[in-house]
Amino acid sequence: MPQLQSPLLVSVAVPCPLRRTFDYRWPSDRHPEPGQRVLVPFGNRRLVGVVVAPCASAKVDTDKLKSVIEVLDSDRPTLSPALMELGRWAANYYHHPIGECLQNMLPVRLRSAKPPQTQVTLYWQASTGASVDQLSKRAHRQRELLATLMAANAPLSGDTLREAGFTRQQLRQLAEQNLIEQASAPSPAPPPPQAPLALRDEQRSAVEAINGAQGFARFLLEGVTGSGKTEVYLQAIAAQLEQGKQALVLIPEIGLTPQTLSRVESRFPGRVASLHSGMGDSERYQNWQRAQNGDCDIVLGTRSAVFVDLPRLGLIIVDEEHDASYKQQEGWRYSARDIAVKRAADLDCPVVLASATPSLDSLHNANLGRYQTLQLTRRAAGDSPHLTLVDARQRPLKEGLDEVLLKHIADTLAAGEQVLLFLNRRGYAPQLQCHSCGWVADCHACDARMTVHFRQRHLRCHHCDAIRPLPDHCPDCHNHQWLFDGPGTEKLELFLRHHFADTLASTEVIRIDRDSTSQKGSMARLVDRVHEGKPAILVGTQMLAKGHHFPDVTLVGILDIDAGLFSPDYRAAERSGQLLVQVAGRAGRERPGRVLIQTHCPEHPALLTLVQQGYRAFASQQLSERKLLGLPPYAPCALIRADAARLDQAEAFLSAIKTALVDQGIGGQCIGPLPAPMTRRAGRYRASLILQATRRGELHRQLTLACTTGEQLKKTGGLRWSVDVDPIEAS
Ligand SMILES: Nc1ncnc2c1ncn2[C@@H]1O[C@H](COP(=O)(O)OP(=O)(O)OP(=O)(O)O)[C@@H](O)[C@H]1O
Ligand SMILES: [Zn+2]
Missing domain, CATH: 3.30.70.600 (Ribosomal protein S10)
Incomplete structure (x- = not known):
């Protein structure tokens, strides 16, 4: 390393709201490298920034410049040159301060100056030739500890031994006498990989197109729900891995797609690192490192995984590309889907956007010939479900349910099958009103009504999360009678339990929404109950809509799609259409299924197109309207x-x-x-x-x-x- 002439200056991206970098003196005799993390003084704080470049001359007098306090990356820069380039591009594209962008690209563990304390679990085994007799007869616990390790057929972790009542000191004493030694963690042999499925013709053409791509190529894999899009990309990934490349698979929020995760893992056992919000920072960091070191072949992750460093990346998949969770909704509002496409362009590799309901953006790109469309028009097994509108106008409704729908539910349960009812509103009721004077419970901090959560006996604002106890009388007129207007999933669940209690003792009502899945692992437990296959009614919000494969659901009832069709936001119709088709797609995945859409606007043109002609026709109609009005994607x-x-x-x-x-x-x-x-x-x-x-x-x-x-x-x-x-x- 050549000796540097001082003072050398560097420009550093510091996480602050200004759209610029800051110059510092470089403190080390090693050359600065772009992408290195550094600790710098900033105002009266110390912040972790990222070196953008060495700079030739500073904008201010060099003597006035402060010096970098510490170079945090000692060996290689945390952000590779390719990621630095991507970060710079994205900061420009989104007009967001580069310091905040680069910080967002780092795993949380690396955003602070403290060296990440990775908890190394120590494993112990008995040394060869060690014997209990080498210990004094009075050292009972030490003798027991050694005997335990000698009896075990694999190294045991310090945690396991402590749980068994042994202490750190006893371990140290045995180690000092060379009776035991540290060992590496026993790694269970990965199970054998699940065999790929024999592809249907459309699937095969899609896989061949992706595998045949030379360099950068953008594909829109548009396949009806249940058409086997996952199988297509699993086989495209397999081809990449055979060539020694890595693949990046982006999926919407993980809680919603536990099945995707297990499908990828069982096809490529031991080769997948996942990254999602349900993991702790330290686990995320470990997986991030595995990817960066090239120790895993596939990264499967949610939005921020688009920034994971993969040195041999050869294919990017964005599953359910229309999903809103790809767009970060606070701070740096980037779209992971769009960044994925840019990343593929930089790397000169193919990228596949997959969905049964592609976004209007992607369809527009396909229409322009930028994306090559790969279509799967039929389900892999069975037929797509039949969609029927139920005109609920002026009909007696029981807790918002039409009798026609109730009858179908009863028939489905009697046939031993499952029903899914979609209502995109959690809680008991969307508002609490006094029956006597009309007083309504508003949020004190938002222009919004409080939602009633009956089981917890509180009112909650779904916009700021404020909570108040459920009042027992009206604060204005002291009356005790409440009106709970409108349905919520909690009310629907209670009604269904009551309504079907006598007729079908064996029926379960399973509610899946943000409230019922707030505890870790609760989503998986509820999904497992569904998979037991007993007659059941699943009640849920959009958490139920995506990615699930419930073999026994044959009837889907959609209760609340009207609101989205009349929203003042022009994007709401697109989202409602996607949601409806996705929910409908949960019906009849292994046996014939049907979908009933209860509506008060059965003549709404968009709804009719969707039901009668399908999503493509609906999307084309939406695109024509956007074009006429000069809205995105026609005008940025x-x-x-x-x-x-x-x-x-x-x-x-x-x-x-x-x-x-x-x-x-x-x-x-x-x-x-x-x-x-x-x-x-x-x-x-x-x-x-x-x-x-x-x-x-x-x-x-x-x-x-x-x-x-x-x-x-x-x-x-x-x-x-x-x-x-x-x-x-x-x-
Ligand atoms: N070639 C095939 N032969 C037999 N079964 C298949 C084939 N391809 C897919 N399947 C099965 O069809 C079902 C649906 O496939 P998959 O979940 O991949 O569809 P999808 O298009 O991703 O659906 P969705 O958009 O609804 O999530 C799965 O149970 C899958 O195992
Ligand atoms: Zn509020």
Whole structure:
């Protein structure tokens, strides 16, 4: 290593809200490398930043520059050159401060300066030739410990021994006498891999197309629910692994797809590292390291796994690519799906976006010829379920259920099969109202009603999570009679238990929503109960909609799709359509199934198209409407959000940005400031500015100016602001 001429300077991306890097003096005689983590002084704090580049000259007098306190990566940089490039691109694309972007790309363990304390579990075994007789007769516990280790047929962990009542000191004493020694963890031999399925024609063409790709290629794997998309990508992955490459599989929130995880693991035993939000930071970090060291062949993970370093990456899969969980909804609002495509382009490898209900964005890209569509038009086993609308207008409803639907439920249960009822509203009832004076329980911090949670006897705001006890009388008129308007999954569950109690003693009612699955492992337990296959009614929210394969569900009832069709947000129709098709797709996966959609708008054109002609026709209709109105994906769009203690403070900030754009004559449209659909949330007032352009370049110019202006503007009322490029929701 050549001796450096001091002072050498580096520019560092520091996690702070400014869209720039900061220069520091370099403290070491080893060359700085981009991607290295460093501890730097920043104001009166010390922060972990990432070296972006050595810099030739500083913007200020070198003597005034502070020095990097410590170089945290001693051997190789945490972020590889490829990831640094991706981070830089993404910071520009999303107009987000690069320091925060790079920090987001690191595993949580590496975001602080403390060296990650990986808990190494020690394993012990008896040394060869050791004998209990070598110990004094009075050392009872030591003799027992040695005997235990000699009797075990594999090394035992310190934890196991401590649970058996032995102490650290006893272990140390035996080790000092060379009677026992440390051993490596016994690794269970992975089970034999499950054999691949014989592919159907459409599946084979899809696998061949992916495997035949030379370099960067984008595929949209569009297959109806249950058509075997997973099998297609499993076999495409197998081909990559044979060539010594690695694969990255992105999936929506893991709690929703335990089956995908186990399917990938059983096909490639011992070769998969998973990364998801249900894991602790330390486990995540270990798997992240396995991937970076090339010790695993497949990474299966949720959104942030798109940033995992995989030195031999040869294929990226984004499963359920339409899923909203790929877009981060706070801080840096990136889309993991879109970053996955960019990453594949950088690496010159294929990327597969898979879905039964592709997003309008991806369909648009396919229409433009950017994506090659691979279609699976038929289910792998059996036929797709039949969809029927149930016109609920002016019909007697029992807790929101039409008699027709109740009759079908009863018949299905009597046939020994399972029913899935979809209601995308958890809790007992969406509002609590006084029967006497009409008082309604509102959230004190949001423009929203409190939801009734009966079992916990409380009211909860689903927007800020505020909780209040369920009042026993009305605070205004002291009346005791309540109206619980509208259904929620909890009310539906209680009603069904009551309604079917006499007729079918063996029927189970299983509720799957965020409340019933809040404990670790509870989702898996509920899903296991479904798989027992007894007659059952599954009641749930969108958690039930995705990725599940319940062989005994033959009837799906959809209770609450109308709201999405009439939402003021133009994206809501797309989401409702996807949700409906996904939920419907849970019916009849192994035997004939049907889907009943209860609605008060049976003549709604979008709903009719969806039911009569399917998702593709529905999506084409939505795309034509968007084109006519000049909305995304035909015109790129971004939102600038601001929130403050008062609405006028948020609006004034956004107006100032708008003025700057208008003054500079920057093209594109700027709409607003508009109060957010839910203006007050968690005590803060929110507004936004919509930027729209005909071309990306134009939008970028708008955003660049908007951001420079925003950073310089004075902020009152604790104003916070953020940029959302390609937003998926208006609020
Ligand atoms: N070639 C095949 N032969 C037999 N069975 C198959 C084949 N391909 C897939 N299957 C089976 O069909 C079922 C549905 O497959 P899979 O879950 O992969 O579909 P999918 O398209 O991913 O569904 P969804 O979009 O609903 O999640 C699974 O039980 C799978 O084992
Ligand atoms: Zn609230």
